[in-house]
Amino acid sequence: MGDPVRKARILVIDHDPAVRALITTRLLLAGHECVEVENAGEAEARLKSQSFSLVLSALHLPDRSGLDLLKEVQQRSPHVPFVICTSEGDVQTAVESMKLGAADYLLKPVQLDLMVGSVEKALQSEQSKIELEGYQSNLEETVERRTRQLHTAIRRIEYTYDETLAALGGALELRDIETQGHSRRVTHYCLEMARAIHCSHEDLRAIARGSFLHDLGKIGIPDAILLKPDSLTPEETILMHTHVRIGYELVCRIAFLTPAAQIVLTHHERWDGTGYPQGLRGKEIPVGARIFAIADALDAITSDRPYRAAASIEAARDEVERESGHQFDPELVQVFLQIPEAFWRKIRREATERPQLALAGLAEAFGKPESFLEYLH
Ligand SMILES: [Fe+2]
Ligand SMILES: [Fe+2]
Missing domain, CATH: 3.40.50.2300 (Response regulator)
Structure with missing residues (x-):
């Protein structure tokens, strides 16, 4: 010029x-x-x-x-x-x-x-x-190019985070023998219910990440309490309950995991308001956490515990139905009950027998082309 x-x-x-x-x-x-x-x-x-x-x-x-x-x-x-x-x-x-x-x-x-x-x-x-x-026009091209580079970088960072989080989830499972495969199974269960109520792609992703990481805070619980074979004292129970906040603090620091962090924080809330840590009631509880509560119960009931053997899926369905309106959202209980038993059995078998496919198994389990990793990304 x-x-x-x-x-x-x-x-x-x-x-x-x-x-x-x-x-x-x-x-x-x-x-x-x-x-x-x-x-x-x-x-x-x-x-x-x-x-x-x-x-x-x-x-x-x-x-x-x-x-x-x-x-x-x-x-x-x-x-x-x-x-x-x-x-x-x-x-x-x-x-x-x-x-x-x-x-x-x-x-x-x-x-x-x-x-x-x-x-x-x-x-x-x-x-x-x-x-x-x-x-x-040069400036526009530069901005466009830089934006593309930034998006690629963000995707890479997210991928790295998810790999790290998957590794953390895996480490947690190794430490807490009782819950082997638990995170993977509840993630699959949650996603099936979330699909049944037509959650958006973003919600599915948050639910996948949140349910997979729900117990991440247990990393901060001493072994003496986490692995204690007997029942916990009231003080130990209070300490054990802090795992939801510890997990939340860990996860919410990562901006793209904020929606997932809500599920980590609220995964022990109950429909009737008697859960923890906030005693949220009904629809105050995020939908992902309401779905999770049912998935978690299904997995807990159908898994072996040192003090009892695993019960059948049918028994789990009866229990979930009994707790409708108490522990669980009644509408979601109906959604859960409409999904055939054989389906839960199939997911359970795949998530347990083929742990190496744990992260990629969703595609097979759901007959969809997406992989589980896609929901983590
Ligand atoms: Fe938990
Ligand atoms: Fe759990």
Whole structure:
């Protein structure tokens, strides 16, 4: 911007050969190249076959008005500035031409130095406009490219986080022998119910992450309590209950896991308000956590415990039905009961027998092309 005006090719249009000669001679002296024609028809023909940096035209042409020509040039070559030359009496029309987009107007008889100044100003302003447009489009491209890079980086970070979280979940399972495969199974169970009530893709993702990580806070519970074979004392129970807050604190620090963090915090709330840590009631409990409560019960009842053997899925269904409106959301209980028993059995078998497929098993379990990892991402 602000560079000296480069040598320009100018189309000069005037019916008077003497005026044309004066103008072109002066422009040639200023270092520009000129093509002169006497009417609009010739001008159009030249404009079609050659390229020009500027058009300098009389307002009155033998065949058409200079304003018509201006409109046409504007349409055909919006980057070619158009300067009008007019006589004193036509100032109003000249002003009109400026409104239509002419770069400038000159009064006849043309003062040649003024004309050169006006032509060069118009050329410079056009040059600046083109440079600015180039700069803007470059800027847009840069912004677009950077945005793409940023998205890729975020996806990579999320992937790394999820791998880390999957590893954490796995480490937790190793430590807490009783719950081997538990996180994986409840995640599958939850997703099936969430699909049945047509949760959005985002909700499914939050539910998958939240249910998989629900007991992450147990990492902060001492082994003596976590692995204690006998029942816990009231003090130990209070300490054990802190796992929901510990897990929440761990998970909510990662922005993209915030929706999942809610499930971690509320996964022990009960429909009747007697759960912990906040004693939320009914629909105050996030839907993901209400789904989770049923999935967790199903898994707990159908898993072996040191003090009792695993019960059947049928027994779990009876228990969930009994707790409808107490521990569980009655509407979700109905959703759960409508899913065939064989289905839960299949998920359980796959999640337990083929742990190596745990994270990718969802595709098979649900007959859908998505993998479990897709929900984690
Ligand atoms: Fe828990
Ligand atoms: Fe659990």
